[in-house]
Amino acid sequence: xxxxxxxxxxxxxxxxxxxxxxxxxxxxxxxxxxxxxxxxxxxxxxxxxxxxxxxxxxxxxxxxxxxxxxxxxxxxxxxxxxxxxxxxxxxxxxxxxxxxxxxxxxxxxxxxxxxxxxxxxxxxxxxxxxxxxxxxxxxxxxxxxxxxxxxxxxxxxxxxxxxxxxxxxxxxxxxxxxxxxxxxxxxxxxxxxxxxxxxxxxxxxxxxxxxxxxxxxxxxxxxxxxxxxxxxxxxxxxxxxxxxxxxxxxxxxxxxxxxxxxxxxxxxxxxxxxxxxxxxxxxxxxxxxxxxxxxxx
Amino acid sequence: xxxxxxxxxxxxxxxxxxxxxxxxxxxxxxxxxxxxxxxxxxxxxxxxxxxxxxxxxxxxxxxxxxxxxxxxxxxxxxxxxxxxxxxxxxxxxxxxxxxxxxxxxxxxxxxxxxxxxxxxxxxxxxxxxxxxxxxxxxxxxxxxxxxxxxxxxxxxxxxxxxxxxxxxxxxxxxxxxxxxxxxxxxxxxxxxxxxxxxxxxxxxxxxxxxxxxxxxxxxxxxxxxxxxxxxxxxxxxxxxxxxxxxxxxxxxxxxxxxxxxxxxxxxxxxxxxxxxxxxxxxxxxxxxxxxxxxxxxxxxxxxxxxxxxxxxxxxxxxxxxxxxxxxxxxxxxxxxxxxxxxxxxxxxxxxxxxxxxxxxxxxxxxxxxxxxxxxxxxxxxxxxxxxxxxxxxx
Amino acid sequence: xxxxxxxxxxxxxxxxxxxxxxxxxxxxxxxxxxxxxxxxxxxxxxxxxxxxxxxxxxxxxxxxxxxxxxxxxxxxxxxxxxxxxxxxxxxxxxxxxxxxxxxxxxxxxxxxxxxxxxxxxxxxxxxxxxxxxxxxxxxxxxxxxxxxxxxxxxxxxxxxxxxxxxxxxxxxxxxxxxxxxxxxxxxxxxxxxxxxxxxxxxxxxxxxxxxxxxxxxxxxxxxxxxxxxxxxxxxxxxxxxxxxxxxxxxxxxxxxxxxxxxxxxxxxxxxxx
Numbered sequence: 001x002x003x004x005x006x007x008x009x010x011x012x013x014x015x016x017x018x019x020x021x022x023x024x025x026x027x028x029x030x031x032x033x034x035x036x037x038x039x040x041x042x043x044x045x046x047x048x049x050x051x052x053x054x055x056x057x058x059x060x061x062x063x064x065x066x067x068x069x070x071x072x073x074x075x076x077x078x079x080x081x082x083x084x085x086x087x088x089x090x091x092x093x094x095x096x097x098x099x100x101x102x103x104x105x106x107x108x109x110x111x112x113x114x115x116x117x118x119x120x121x122x123x124x125x126x127x128x129x130x131x132x133x134x135x136x137x138x139x140x141x142x143x144x145x146x147x148x149x150x151x152x153x154x155x156x157x158x159x160x161x162x163x164x165x166x167x168x169x170x171x172x173x174x175x176x177x178x179x180x181x182x183x184x185x186x187x188x189x190x191x192x193x194x195x196x197x198x199x200x201x202x203x204x205x206x207x208x209x210x211x212x213x214x215x216x217x218x219x220x221x222x223x224x225x226x227x228x229x230x231x232x233x234x235x236x237x238x239x240x241x242x243x244x245x246x247x248x249x250x251x252x253x254x255x256x257x258x259x260x261x262x263x264x265x266x267x268x269x270x271x272x273x274x275x276x277x278x279x280x281x282x283x284x285x286x287x288x289x290x291x292x293x294x295x296x297x
Numbered sequence: 298x299x300x301x302x303x304x305x306x307x308x309x310x311x312x313x314x315x316x317x318x319x320x321x322x323x324x325x326x327x328x329x330x331x332x333x334x335x336x337x338x339x340x341x342x343x344x345x346x347x348x349x350x351x352x353x354x355x356x357x358x359x360x361x362x363x364x365x366x367x368x369x370x371x372x373x374x375x376x377x378x379x380x381x382x383x384x385x386x387x388x389x390x391x392x393x394x395x396x397x398x399x400x401x402x403x404x405x406x407x408x409x410x411x412x413x414x415x416x417x418x419x420x421x422x423x424x425x426x427x428x429x430x431x432x433x434x435x436x437x438x439x440x441x442x443x444x445x446x447x448x449x450x451x452x453x454x455x456x457x458x459x460x461x462x463x464x465x466x467x468x469x470x471x472x473x474x475x476x477x478x479x480x481x482x483x484x485x486x487x488x489x490x491x492x493x494x495x496x497x498x499x500x501x502x503x504x505x506x507x508x509x510x511x512x513x514x515x516x517x518x519x520x521x522x523x524x525x526x527x528x529x530x531x532x533x534x535x536x537x538x539x540x541x542x543x544x545x546x547x548x549x550x551x552x553x554x555x556x557x558x559x560x561x562x563x564x565x566x567x568x569x570x571x572x573x574x575x576x577x578x579x580x581x582x583x584x585x586x587x588x589x590x591x592x593x594x595x596x597x598x599x600x601x602x603x604x605x606x607x608x609x610x611x612x613x614x615x616x617x618x619x620x621x622x623x624x625x626x627x628x629x630x631x632x633x634x635x636x637x638x639x640x641x642x643x644x645x646x647x648x649x650x651x652x653x654x655x656x657x658x659x660x661x662x663x664x665x666x667x668x669x670x671x672x673x674x675x676x677x678x679x680x681x682x683x684x685x686x687x688x689x690x691x
Numbered sequence: 692x693x694x695x696x697x698x699x700x701x702x703x704x705x706x707x708x709x710x711x712x713x714x715x716x717x718x719x720x721x722x723x724x725x726x727x728x729x730x731x732x733x734x735x736x737x738x739x740x741x742x743x744x745x746x747x748x749x750x751x752x753x754x755x756x757x758x759x760x761x762x763x764x765x766x767x768x769x770x771x772x773x774x775x776x777x778x779x780x781x782x783x784x785x786x787x788x789x790x791x792x793x794x795x796x797x798x799x800x801x802x803x804x805x806x807x808x809x810x811x812x813x814x815x816x817x818x819x820x821x822x823x824x825x826x827x828x829x830x831x832x833x834x835x836x837x838x839x840x841x842x843x844x845x846x847x848x849x850x851x852x853x854x855x856x857x858x859x860x861x862x863x864x865x866x867x868x869x870x871x872x873x874x875x876x877x878x879x880x881x882x883x884x885x886x887x888x889x890x891x892x893x894x895x896x897x898x899x900x901x902x903x904x905x906x907x908x909x910x911x912x913x914x915x916x917x918x919x920x921x922x923x924x925x926x927x928x929x930x931x932x933x934x935x936x937x938x939x940x941x942x943x944x945x946x947x948x949x950x951x952x953x954x955x956x957x958x959x960x961x962x963x964x
Contacts, residue, residue, distance in 0.1 A: 035423050086638055093638050095423070096577055099570060100634030107627040223566075230427045265442030274431025278416065281428055285420045500817040507816030507823060508802075508809050514792065515803055522790035525752045527778030527807030527870065540813055 005134045007256040008249070013140035014210075015248025016147035020202040021225035022232065022240035023154065024195035030171040030235045031191040032184075034087060035095040038078060039199060040222035041105030046071035046200030047120065047207050047214045048109050054121025063121055068200045074105075075196035079189055087188075110216050117215040120207040143205045150201060151241070154194070158237070163190055171235070220270065224251070227277035233290025242288055246280075247273040322491045326484040327476055332603060334483045336596045338555045341490025343595035345497045346548025347575045347587045349541040354573075355582035356505060357537035358517025359417055363429035364572045366436040367406045367542040369564035371549025372455075373440065373447055374402030376559065379456040388445045395458045399550050406546025407539045414535035433569050440561035452560030455553045457482070458489065465489060465554070486554055493551060494588070497544060501584050504540070513537055571595075574630045578637060580644030589645045593633075598626035704765035705730045706751070706874050706906045711760030713746055713930075720746040721757070722930040728874075728923075731904040733896060735917045735938075738927035739951060744910040745787060747927070748876050751908075752784055753777040764874055779807045781873030785863040785880060787910075793852025797843065797862055800851050801834045804869030834869055841865045841895065857888045864892075868899070875899065875907045881916055889913060893920045918942070926950065 021043065028036045050067030054060060078101055087094050124138035131141060158164040163186075169177040170187045178184055199222075206221050207214040228247040232239025254261060255269035280288060326334050350364045378398035380390030393401070413432060420428055440447045447453060457466030465485040473480040504510050512533050515523035524530050553559050571594050579590025601608065602622030641647050706728040713721040721743045728734040736744050749755040751762050753774040762769040769777050783804070791800050809830060811823035838844045841861050846854060851862060860880060867875060877896070881889040893916050900907055911917050917924060917938060924941040926934040928950040934941050941947055 097638045100631045103631030226427050271434050271438045281420045503819045504817045509816045524774035529775045
């Protein structure tokens with residue numbers, strides 16, 4: 001029983017991290033119709049930078065901020081130099097282009113990492129804490145708390161601030177928003193910045209648990225943002241939350257009960273997110289909360 | 298000279314060029330050294346599979362990232378069917394004659410594609426793309442875990458191809474000599490490759506100009522309108538996946554023969570992205586472009602490796618100053634995708650066309666066959682190799 | 692044009708749309724709408740924008756599934772069938788936004804209309820078997836005939852997107868004819884056309900009715916055309932049928948006038964040129 005509770009807690013914590021990641025993906029898509037395949041690449045760059053700044057002696061919080069700064073800069077460059085010229089022409093071209101960007105980013109980071117696992121320098125390490133009677137690693141608690149705060153800030157911002165409203169307007173109806181004076185270029189830059197921030201925060205936690213640091217496997221974990229975002233509905237921020245949680249729980253539970261599920265083979269927990277996603281898509285082809293496209297003929 | 302005449306001239310110029318290429322391909326192994334013949338064999342395998350992907354993405358408008366899964370089925374299928382049972386590193390094998398094994402492997406890949414197609418009927422666009430990605434992960438998982446079948450993580454040896462007693466492999470003690478040139482395994486496989494690519498190409502072009510091609514284009518450019526016009530959309534998506542996966546399977550068989558020993562790691566997400574890169578760089582919807590793109594992406598890593606000492610940034614080993622060839626290759630095609638999409642979304646095919654028109658002194662004008670609307674790359678135009686002389690005389 | 696229909700006994704049948712109700716997310720697009728199209732007649736469907744006309748077409752084509760109601764043709768129930776099956780029964784359609792493939796040639800666009808009449812699949816097509824080639828030749832000849840009938844023969848090899856708006860509309864109609872229709876649905880066939888072209892298309896539609904003797908259902912805003920060629924007119928407003936009769940009956944119907952112009956003191960006649 002204790003094990004189940006621990007797994008559930010871990011699952012929710014992991015899910016929260018995936019939710020952050022998926023949200024970054026969804027926000028860019030919702031506001032600009034761009035599918036950003038470079039998202040995982042941004043995560044890797046930011047997390048790698050954080051790890052290096054940590055290793056160079058900076059305090060953890062500073063390292064994270066520096067990592068975020070680097071990634072935000074990179075995101076802005078990508079948005080301005082590569083996305084903006086092409087997005088007017090076609091969003092699919094941009095999507096494919098982000099694949100190209102991702103290949104470049106990930107190749108560079110994995111090259112630098114080699115076979116090393118770089119610790120991110122988090123202060124929690126393998127310390128545990130008692131929560132509601134169960135022993136859980138501190139990293140997971142921290143992940144939950146931070147995710148909660150960040151998500152809360154995001155939704156508040158989206159709801160109440162001027163730029164948040166602009167973003168939602170742009171997502172709702174591009175043309176009208178433009179006619180109403182919303183600076184689409186600014187909105188695009190802003191959502192890419194948000195995506196970068198979310199990616200790095202999520203990446204730092206992925207680098208803290210389950211593995212002890214940043215390595216090429218972190219990139220595989222980052223890829224799971226896609227099924228999370230898809231199954232929640234690519235244009236639904238709430239869906240990103242639901243999708244992230246679902247994926248986190250599915251993965252953790254599958255991993256935890258691996259022995260009982262040994263007939264599925266080793267490492268099925270990496271495949272489970274995709275199985276869940278396909279199952280959801282078969283029932284709801286545009287994700288749990290995504291809007292179905294109406295075809296006009 | 299009218300543009301119609303220019304096009305007619307360039308058309309037969311094109312036919313001549315193609316025949317010339319074919320002739321060159323037939324005599325090439327006599328002149329090229331073994332390294333380049335090897336590059337060619339891998340390129341041919343990639344070309345066949347890439348044509349399959351272009352059929353699915355370019356003609357039918359279905360975004361699939363699962364191509365490496367179907368290629369894996371072809372590769373492992375052939376190995377499974379043709380290997381004798383009880384070998385170490387793969388107990389299961391049915392010891393069938395290699396040609397039968399090839400046919401079965403291709404069929405298996407096709408069936409797998411058909412089984413996946415109901416998902417394509419239900420799920421569209423980017424959702425389908427990511428769903429198909431799941432197939433790749435699932436495939437790799439199975440490949441690593443099903444040890445008796447696949448040899449697990451360490452992979453499995455690939456039985457050589459023999460047709461009517463003639464072995465497309467090195468036979469110890471008996472080296473075939475053609476016009477004084479020794480024909481080893483790679484030279485023999487080269488011809489298998491040429492035949493496969495030629496057949497695949499012809500098939501692709503025929504399909505594109507036929508009733509099924511029209512139906513696929515309709516599905517791609519407007520599913521609802523296509524259905525109202527009488528196209529059974531679900532069936533055509535299934536058919537597109539079937540044919541595309543069969544081509545992927547054939548490419549997989551060739552790949553397996555070329556590799557001699559296959560491991561699951563080869564058939565992952567990176568390979569799927571490589572194939573996408575091939576068709577984008579070549580030009581979506583253009584079979585000629587696909588061949589060029591396949592050659593470029595598949596040969597880049599080995600070529601860079603070979604010339605790593607003359608290239609300043611490419612190192613021979615991971616610890617040397619610079620990047621390894623594999624890494625450099627990835628940078629290259631990643632950058633190529635980005636660059637091309639910024640400048641000429643129609644890929645190499647569109648660039649070639651621009652050059653051709655510039656040389657003939659004609660202004661740039663879009664060709665008849667486009668980049669598909671569902672995979673619309675904006676003002677990109679993919680190139681039809683059979684452009685009908687379209688313009689009336691001004 | 693002869694009355695060569697794909698489905699033998701279907702010539703002479705009418706289209707019966709009964710009590711169709713369609714709801715989308717709280718909006719009632721059609722509410723118990725009934726339209727009876729007599730065989731060999733031109734029946735116009737008119738109404739203000741948003742009245743549900745295109746929705747009606749989509750129900751007949753099988754794109755939308757109505758909550759209630761039925762659509763019967765030649766003894767067959769169309770509701771619940773897939774669009775491609777309905778096309779197979781000979782229900783052909785020209786679209787409001789034409790849905791032509793701009794980069795393909797006009798001939799290729801028209802050939803799509805022959806899809807349900809042809810058989811060759813991947814094997815025959817990919818291997819260019821003689822059966823496929825013969826079939827292709829036969830159907831190209833027929834497409835040529837239909838293009839000739841509409842005065843489009845000289846445009847066949849051109850990319851459809853290069854044509855003028857009026858010509859594109861005609862290609863759309865031609866494509867519907869290539870289906871060898873037993874029912875013809877025309878969605879705003881003269882939208883954006885000048886007086887001369889409208890007249891031409893009007894004549895064309897009358898020739899089609901005379902030649903094929905099929906029910907023709909027409910959605911149109913151009914009242915002049917409707918008055919000129921329609922045998923019967925049904926008026927929709929907010930998804931409901933508010934009038935049904937000959938053009939003259941409908942023209943003077945106060946409900947119809949109110950729907951178009953709102954309440955007012957004078958009663959202008961609609962459709963007077």
